Amino acid sequence: MIGSWELAFIVLSAIIVTIYGIVVGLFLLGVDRKLAAHMQARVGPPIRQPFIDFRKLLIKENVIPENAIPWIFNLAPVMSLASSIVILLYLPIGSIYPPLGAYGDLILVMYLLTIPALCMVAGGFASGSPYASVGAQREMVTMIAYEFPLAIVVVAVAWRLAAAGIQDPFTLGSIAAYPLWSVAGPLGIIGGLLLLLVMAAVTPAELSRIPFDTQEAETELAGGLLVEYSGKNLAMFYLSQGVKTLVMAAIAVAVFIPWNLSSIVTLPEGVALVADLLFFLGKVILVMFFSVSLVRVAMARFQINRVVSVFWMYLGLIGLVGLLLLMADAALPAAGVLA
Amino acid sequence: MSEGSGRKAPYIIPIGPTHPALKEPVMFTFEMEGEMIKEVDFAPGQAHRGIEWMGMRRNPVQIVHLTDRICGICGVSHTFAFARAVEQIAEIEVPERADYIRALIAEFERIQSHLLWAGVAAHELGFDSLLHLTWRVREQSMDVIENLTGNRVNYGIIQVGGVRRDIVPEQHQVIEDCLNAYEGVISKLLELFLDDRSIALRCRDVGVLSHREALELCTVGPTARASGVNVDLRQDYPYSAYGDLDVRTILPDQYAGETRGDVYDRIVVRLLEVGQSCGIIRQCLDAMPAGEVTAEPKIAKLLAICKKASGEAIGRVEAPRGECFHYVRMEAQEAPHSWKVKASSYSNLMSWIPMLRGEQIADIPIIVASIDPCLSCTDRVAVIRGQRRDILSKEELHRLSVEATRRLQV
Incomplete structure (x- = not known):
């Protein structure tokens, strides 16, 4: 099925994507810290601070608690990082088609997104600390809470594309090729904006950032899930946090703002690739600023029961309204450009 | 779950x-x-450090520097209470101007302590932006305290029999500027803390202490006042210059119209007290009489007076956290025979x-x-x-x- 040249291509691109994901992920964490610091009237650390932190964590002692289950405890951080990088292989980067784009669609990405969280849960339970156990329970509850609105977003967008007669609406290739906004009419655009709002709210929960950081909650659980992690293991989780940030922003970019610079302005081929990459990075930073940095400086932490009600009731409702608007939009004649 | x-x-x-x-x-x-x-x-x-034990081997002038260091935040309350106890035993008459300066510093301490607390509370809720903003506002009171006493913490301004530094006319302007800034910013702080949905969600009806429980557990200070207990030493037992000043207990129903005794009410009381302290400082500045700032400027003479004194007394001061209570017993010796500190938190x-x-x-x-x-x-x-x-x-x-x-x- 897969030829040897294709296998070599996939392996090579996996290596490139890994390096790219880690570097850009850490860079995003640095940008986030700097932006948040400026909004709080602080100077903040230099943007390369996450790289320094990572290097420091690597030379620190890797403590494994006595009552931990060592193999799960050590495996969880590696699995978490690996699974977050795998998601990147399915997401378009700028104008570059995803290396594994032909083998999986948005549904697969949704499934893959749960793996880093599950790894953290497993690692938390395996560390044998009451703080980590409480954190792990909270992480599971949070996951159950945000999966529902996230599913609504994915299904709604794909369904609208399908209604417009587009082939394979779930593949990221078609979603990027036919942006929702160009397919939908005015009602659909309002619906799309509501879905964008839901996506922006799911992002901090997926990344366990304030206000949905109950599973780590520094002042309550002293780091919760990660309380027993140190040294190399913590560095792996730190990297996967960076990669996850990139993944979440890249999904939002792919679904909602997929345009490339090269499709708007004509550029020479070599320049276009670089310009598209930079443009993509800009979009990712924009998404991260609005859904992570801005939210986390403007809000207090929720209690875990509030997290559930926020996602199931309010955001679930907003998502369903968005879905209904998209349906109404498709049902109305001559609403879409392509329909 | x-x-x-x-x-x-x-x-x-x-x-x-x-x-x-x-x-x-x-x-x-x-x-x-x-x-x-x-x-x-x-x-x-x-966190027991044996400060009383150290004090019982020192004379009152030396102890004053220990009391400054009992707490890093209420650096003046403990010294204030201790000095008042010793002054009663030794029958030292504190000059009126010193009383006003003491009250003024104590109120500045309340401002910085309450703002510090508000920042910590925001941090505990996971709201770090508010922590940074509040602490930036707090800096101004710290600067004024440094201007007046020479120190940001452990002020070292109160001495048995008075204060160690006078407030000169040029400093009135510094205080005035700070008060104007706070009176401008206090409504903003109230809005940020009390109108914010995520703070109200986390603080309303959380950690409720009923009026009855507050009385039964002998709580003091803002903790008691937030549960609707009308206690404030500055009003109930006016010491120092407070007898001449207009101080009314702050209760949460003055802001919200009702008292629930929850965390939210405790925020209300503390933030309103920042505004109240600004008013008290204004009154102090207006009413401050001229004159000496200490009953006995010569330390050797002061020590001789203290050495002759015998008897027991209680010094009570309304610290930012509530009543601060010092019991001192002296028996015509250099060091006190006994000394007991009861901080406000002990009651709370x-x-x-x-x-x-x-x-x-x-x-x-x-x-x-x-x-x-x-x-x-x-x-x-x-x-x-x-x-x-x-x-x-x-x-x-x-x-x-x-x-x-x-x-x-x-």
Whole structure:
């Protein structure tokens, strides 16, 4: 099925994507810290601070608690990082088609997104600390809470594309090729904006950032899930946090703002690739600023029961309204450009 | 998660002695059911430093510098209370101007302490932006305190018999500027803390202490006032210059129209008191009479007076956290015969139990912080027998107290 040249291509691109994901992920964490610091009237650390932190964590002692289950405890951080990088292989980067784009669609990405969280849960339970156990329970509850609105977003967008007669609406290739906004009419655009709002709210929960950081909650659980992690293991989780940030922003970019610079302005081929990459990075930073940095400086932490009600009731409702608007939009004649 | 609690076995979560939720060491043991607190116990005494023991080997002028260091935040309250006790024993008449300066510094201390607390509370809720903003506002009062006393903490301004520095006319402008800035910013702070939805969600009806419980547990200061207990030493027992000043107890119903005794009410009381302190400082500046700032500027002479004194007295001061209480007994010797400090937090700690019971883990940090505990002030004793710490039973404690009283009566 897969030829040897294709296998070599996939392996090579996996290596490139890994390096790219880690570097850009850490860079995003640095940008986030700097932006948040400026909004709080602080100077903040230099943007390369996450790289320094990572290097420091690597030379620190890797403590494994006595009552931990060592193999799960050590495996969880590696699995978490690996699974977050795998998601990147399915997401378009700028104008570059995803290396594994032909083998999986948005549904697969949704499934893959749960793996880093599950790894953290497993690692938390395996560390044998009451703080980590409480954190792990909270992480599971949070996951159950945000999966529902996230599913609504994915299904709604794909369904609208399908209604417009587009082939394979779930593949990221078609979603990027036919942006929702160009397919939908005015009602659909309002619906799309509501879905964008839901996506922006799911992002901090997926990344366990304030206000949905109950599973780590520094002042309550002293780091919760990660309380027993140190040294190399913590560095792996730190990297996967960076990669996850990139993944979440890249999904939002792919679904909602997929345009490339090269499709708007004509550029020479070599320049276009670089310009598209930079443009993509800009979009990712924009998404991260609005859904992570801005939210986390403007809000207090929720209690875990509030997290559930926020996602199931309010955001679930907003998502369903968005879905209904998209349906109404498709049902109305001559609403879409392509329909 | 908390459903079906009858079937789940409770598990124990220890918090402390050091934990990010605690600014000072204290040991909590929570018996949990899911996310809900079923029972709670705490053990203070982790920060005992033996300051009283050191004091009983020093003269009152030296002790004043120890009392400055009992607490880093209320650096003037302890010294104020101690000096007032010694002055009563030695019958030293404090000049009126010194009384006003003492009150003025004490009010600045209240401003910076309450703002510090508000920032910590925001941090406990996971709202770090508000922490940074509040502490930036607080800096201004710290600058004024430094201008007036020479120090940001451990002010060293109060001396037995008066104060060590006068406030000169040029400094009035500095104080005035600071007060204007605070009066401008206080409505903004109230809006940020009290109108914010996420703060109200976390603080309304959380950590409730009823009026009755507040009375029964003898709580003091903002903790008691937030439960609707009308107590404020500045009003009930006007010491120093407070007799001449207009001080009315701040109660939460003045802002919200009702008293619920929750964390939110404690924020209300403290923030309103910042505004009240600005008003008191204004009154102090207007009414401050001219004259000496100390009854006896020569230290040697002052020591001689103190050395002759004998008797016992109590010094009470309304510290930012509530009543600060110093008992001193002198017997015509250089060092006091006995000295007992009861910090405001000592009276407030027990209110943690009814506040925490039935709440969630998420609420522990903010509830613990809501009484603004100062444990290094409170910890007066740590019982250690052999290698282990001991807990004294009520009977044992009573026997020891009786023995101590007998010793004093001899």
